[in-house]
Every structure is written in C-alpha cells, then in structure tokens.
Amino acid sequence: MTSTSRQLIGVDFSSAPTNRKPITVAVGQLVEKQQPVYRLETIRELPTLKAFEQLLAEPGEWIGGFDLPFGQPRALIEHEGWPTDWPTFVQFFCGQPRETLRETFRQWCNARPVGSKFAWRQTDKPAGSSPAMRWTNPPVAWMMHAGIGRMLAAGLAFPAHRHPLRGSRQRRIALEAYPGFTARQIVRGSYKSDTPASQTPDRRQRRRQILTALTAGTAGLAIRLEASPTWQRRMLADGRGDLLDAVLCSLQAGHAAVQPKFGLPRNLDPLEGWIAAVPVK
Numbered sequence: 001m002t003s004t005s006r007q008l009i010g011v012d013f014s015s016a017p018t019n020r021k022p023i024t025v026a027v028g029q030l031v032e033k034q035q036p037v038y039r040l041e042t043i044r045e046l047p048t049l050k051a052f053e054q055l056l057a058e059p060g061e062w063i064g065g066f067d068l069p070f071g072q073p074r075a076l077i078e079h080e081g082w083p084t085d086w087p088t089f090v091q092f093f094c095g096q097p098r099e100t101l102r103e104t105f106r107q108w109c110n111a112r113p114v115g116s117k118f119a120w121r122q123t124d125k126p127a128g129s130s131p132a133m134r135w136t137n138p139p140v141a142w143m144m145h146a147g148i149g150r151m152l153a154a155g156l157a158f159p160a161h162r163h164p165l166r167g168s169r170q171r172r173i174a175l176e177a178y179p180g181f182t183a184r185q186i187v188r189g190s191y192k193s194d195t196p197a198s199q200t201p202d203r204r205q206r207r208r209q210i211l212t213a214l215t216a217g218t219a220g221l222a223i224r225l226e227a228s229p230t231w232q233r234r235m236l237a238d239g240r241g242d243l244l245d246a247v248l249c250s251l252q253a254g255h256a257a258v259q260p261k262f263g264l265p266r267n268l269d270p271l272e273g274w275i276a277a278v279p280v281k
Helices: 049-057 074-080 086-095 098-110 140-153 179-184 201-216 229-237 242-257
Strands: 004-012 023-032 037-046 062-066 172-176 224-226
Touching (some): 004 242, 023 242, 037 049, 037 229, 037 242, 062 242, 074 098, 098 140, 172 242, 229 242
Parallel strands (some): 037 224, 062 172
Antiparallel strands (some): 004 023, 023 037
C-alpha cells in the first residue's frame, strides 16, 4: 500500500512563556497508510511569544493541534454584545485589556448560582476541559488572549470556525487540542505537575501508561505514535508533562486530519469551535 505523509505539529501553549516554562512544540510526520502513524521528529521549546510568532511565520505546510481555546461561549458573547463573526470577535477579544475582560467574567459569574457560575462552549463538557472563560487555575482565557490573535494574523486556516471560507488554499491548518481528554481515556489521576515536589513516581508511572497506549494505538485515536527511545525517555522524565502534552496535541490533530471534515459536528457553531478528537454525539 502506498503511503503519504504530512507534517504535524502539536503546541502546548503558555500565555507567559519563559526559559523554565516555554511553549513546547512537537514536530513530526503523519504517515497515512493502513493504520496512520505519527512519527515524532523533534520537540522544540519557545521561551517567548515572539518566538511563537516566528514559528507561525516559518514556511511550510502543516496541520497543528494547539492547546488553547479558539473561542468563547456564544451565551457570554451575545450577553455582552460582543461581535458574533468569529474573526472579528478574535480581534476584539485580543484587543481588550485583561482587566476589562476579568471584570466582565467576574460580573457574569457573580450573577449566577454556585455550580453554574461559568458559561460553557458546546465542546467543553464533552472534552472535560476547563470553561474557556476561566481566568485562573488554569488561566485558559489568557491563553486565548495571548495566542489566537497571533495565529489569526499569521494567516492560518481554522476549519472549526469556517475560516477562511471554502475555496482558499489551506497550507497551515490549526485545530484546537486538549491533551487531558486523551490522557483521561488511558489513566485516571494526574500525570504531571509544575511543582517539583509533586512530580511523584505515581505520576511518572501514569506517563508511562499513556506512552504505552499511544505507541500501541490503544488510546482511542485513529493514529499511533512512533517515537525514538530517547524521546520516550525524555517524555517520561519530564515531570511537568509539557513534552508529552505537545505530542498528545499532535496526535489529536492527526486523528482529526484522517476523519472526514476533521471529525467536526454537522451542527458546528463556528463562533465557539470544537476540540479535535472529541467525539460528536
């Protein structure tokens, strides 16, 4: 059987990257054959948002999974009277001071009962992800604020937001990813921590279980991982889980890439988008 390959990237994003906690980018090839394979080539570390912009400006074609929200809940957007055209909304949202957004989020939450504080996108609860408007622990709203405007300005294609419109040539395709969704199909309990004292043997063992499932093709994805022993050792040793998360983002993007129309729901709301590899019910 003839096989073809396309470049895949996976981005474990940070809204405030540093040398100690960089944006982590897995790079490899999606080899499409009887069972698609993701062949990991390298993992890059970007210590600044400028370096992230430079990554997006590099020539080449790829499909990427990015671990940050690409949108906010429609209910919140319409309540606030924000733009409902997705590219316009992105520019608006990323142009707002964080303190202004923080106050808007607080007012929304303060007006609602315990247990129903946040607005949710259609994709968030099936994915088990944090609500996209959460501004602390984890601050995913600030990840969107720091990342999605740069991605839009770089001219990427966003299938889950129907941008750009059909007929345009899509050289670099961006899909929202959430590594925790796939990890939870394999293990229960935390597999990572940014705190060295919490980087326990139990968490390392869970990373080992995740890697074993990814390489065996038993992680609930239509694609399996091929990684050198060196990279597998590095992913096991990385107690923060950033290397593994970047690879998981690549695999989710690869899974979506081999599905018709990226596996997106028929009733997709292009304002909210969808997380790659999350099944449509």
